[in-house]
Amino acid sequence: EPLMTRLFEHRFRGGALDGHAFGNLFIASLVGVTGDLEQAVKETSKVLNIRGRVLPTTVRDVVLVADLEDGRVVEGESQIPAARGRIRRVRLRPPEIAPLPEVLAAIAAADLILLGPGSLYTSVIPNLLVRGVADAIRAARGLRVYVCNVMTQPGETDGFTAADHVRALEAHAGPGLFTHVLVNTQAPQNRALLARYAAEGSHPVAPALAELEAMGLVAVGAPLVSEEEVLRHDPVRLARAVLDLWVAATGRPRRPRRRPRRARRAPAARRSPTGTAPGTHRPGETVPP
Structure with a gap:
């Protein structure tokens, strides 16, 4: 809801x-x-x-740590963007964290793996730092898609393009993590919303499709933004774009939507000369085949 x-x-x-x-x-x-x-x-x-x-990637207690370019070290998901410094790298403490076995099994069995959207350094990348997760995604036979954010996040991705998001992912988890990148190509038109976001230091993410293609990725652009109250992915548009991408990449037809069956109206019961309605029978009466 x-x-x-x-x-x-x-x-x-x-x-x-x-x-x-x-x-x-x-x-x-x-x-x-x-x-x-x-x-x-x-x-x-x-x-x-x-x-x-x-499934949680891991059930171990872990602290997210960010090394900033100015030399500061910041701990905690909420404290990292609040530090307002350019992030050089994030890491887990302790570093060797084991994933749930069910997570690796689900990745291996998946037809489609989506990374994102979400906070790049404090939501998406930390999952890839859990031991074996990035390698499991790379080895998976399913389609692997990164869904890039539509807006930059102050204190995390200031000035980032879609290509910058991918470079940060590869710097932490290595290349070849995904095959496709889904990016928003719709420029938001709500000036009031844009002004509100700009005042907080957040701006639309530039698609950089050509740059992504030059990196060896399949870049797919689509109008994905919702401008109702907040600037974020429109869930219906995003779901449709993901399904279209999956169909185009795999050649598998999209399953048709099931329409709810309409209940058939029973014909109006008219009294027959024998005192029963058509299609009904008296108790004990033989029903014709």
Whole structure:
């Protein structure tokens, strides 16, 4: 539901919770209640009535650390963008973190693997730093697609093009991670929204399609942005673009949508001379074949 989606994506501004996402706090609270991250994710899926499975990359306690170009070292997902420094690299502490075996199995069996959209350095890349995950994605036989963000994120991707996003991914996880890049090519037109984002240091991500192609990737551009209240991916457009890309790349036809069956109206029952409605029978009467 739109309200629940907005709620779980909401980030607090100011105070002790500044920068924290409600969704993360909700899961953290469930971890406190259940005592287990994997169980907390399962319970979240039940609460939100999620179809499919949601798997945490790892259930180990880990700290995200960023090395900034100015020499500073910043710890914590919310603290990294707040430092407002150009990020040189992010890493996990401790570095050798084992993934859930189910995660590697799901990657190997997947027909389609999507990375993103999401915060590049604090959401997408950290999953690739868990031991074996990047190699599993590279070895997967399914289609591997990176969905690039539509807007830059202050303190993380200031001034980044789509090609810069890919370079950052490859710097952390190595080349050959994905085969396709899906980027937004629709320039937002809502001036009020653009001005609000610009005041916070966020701007549309330039598609850089030619540069992506020069990097050996299949770059697919499409109008993907939604301009209702916030500038982000339109979920319907994005889903359609992903399906179209998958069909074009694999040659498999898209499954037709199932239309709900309409209940047939029973004909009006007219009384017959024998006292029963047409198509009905008295108890004990033989029904003709």
